[in-house]
Amino acid sequence: MPFGPYVAAALAAAEVYLHVRLPDHVARATGAYGWDCWQQTLTTRPDATAPTDLSGLDLTGTALAGVGAVGTTWIHTLWATPGLTGDITLADADKKGVTTTNLNRCPLFGHASLNKAKAHEAARIANDCAITWHSHHNRLEALDGTPTMLISAVDTNRARDALQQRYPPRILSASTRDLRAEVLRAGPPGAGACLRCYNPPEPFVGDDTLRARARADGPGAVRALAVEAGVTEADVHRWLDRGDCDEVGTRLLTTLRRNEPEPPTRFAVGFTSATAGVLLATETIKTLLDHPMTPGSQDSNNATIQFLNPTAPVNHATRLGPDPRCPACALTNPATTIWQRRVAQLDVDGARRRPV
Incomplete structure (x- = not known):
């Protein structure tokens, strides 16, 4: 499985970065540490109950919005996981395509990818696996149909709000900020945060x-x-x-x-994006396996890793409730009822498919 090696590489890169760039802020060494993606928590040893064979796990119905640093790591991780199958939609509307600024954080792209549409180029590069990638040089919310599982790797709140307005039954999201990586299982409706929660959209130009x-x-x-x-x-x-x-x-x-200019690029380093993408890939697989984010806490839906102090106790999974000011998932919003109905129907359909 690629999850452990990829996260280990990110942790090692972070240690180098901290010692070289922020030597006065490096946390005091406390010995070996690691991260368990099956439980989304700090640990010194892997969970022995985690699956070692995902042969035949079908990802059909999954759609990725945003083929940037986090999104390409998500693709790379699924590509490197043996046994996965199915049809996945990739959507990215970046007019510039792959630029030189993408090359230090998007693990799929090299110089040969420059100026090419991100979704199409990612699908081409990752086509030698059992997954079939359907790429679109467009926003996901502009495409026909609603995916069963929406994977958000977009980098603006306006884009997150637009995706939430589709109300697919399953929504996963990953993002970064400074030296922090975060992954979210949106919902359940009325009980957990949605994509729009705590993320007020950037204002439109009049x-x-x-x-x-x-x-x-x-x-x-x-x-x-x-x-x-x-x-x-x-x-x-x-x-x-x-x-x-x-x-x-x-x-x-x-x-x-x-055609409006995008918001100014914020500080970003490759290991945070890589970590967010790997965590997003593991949550994709765990959701399909009906496995909770953290076995010991069934209502956990949000996991974060901040690298300034990698062993800090805040690095774990927890519950992120709805934003009381969020209009997208408010119980008074009729669309929330639609979201609840879709989630319930998917749960029923899943129960029918599972062997007794």
């Missing part, structure tokens, strides 16, 4: 501001906008003058928002 920018960019920008949105230049000029809320206006606003 419609009038977008129109003013498009108008100021001149005739060349108008022509390019018309081509990209699939409308005529006359349609663009009419919308710029009047701002009609019709189908043309919706297309143009969607196109302009898609």
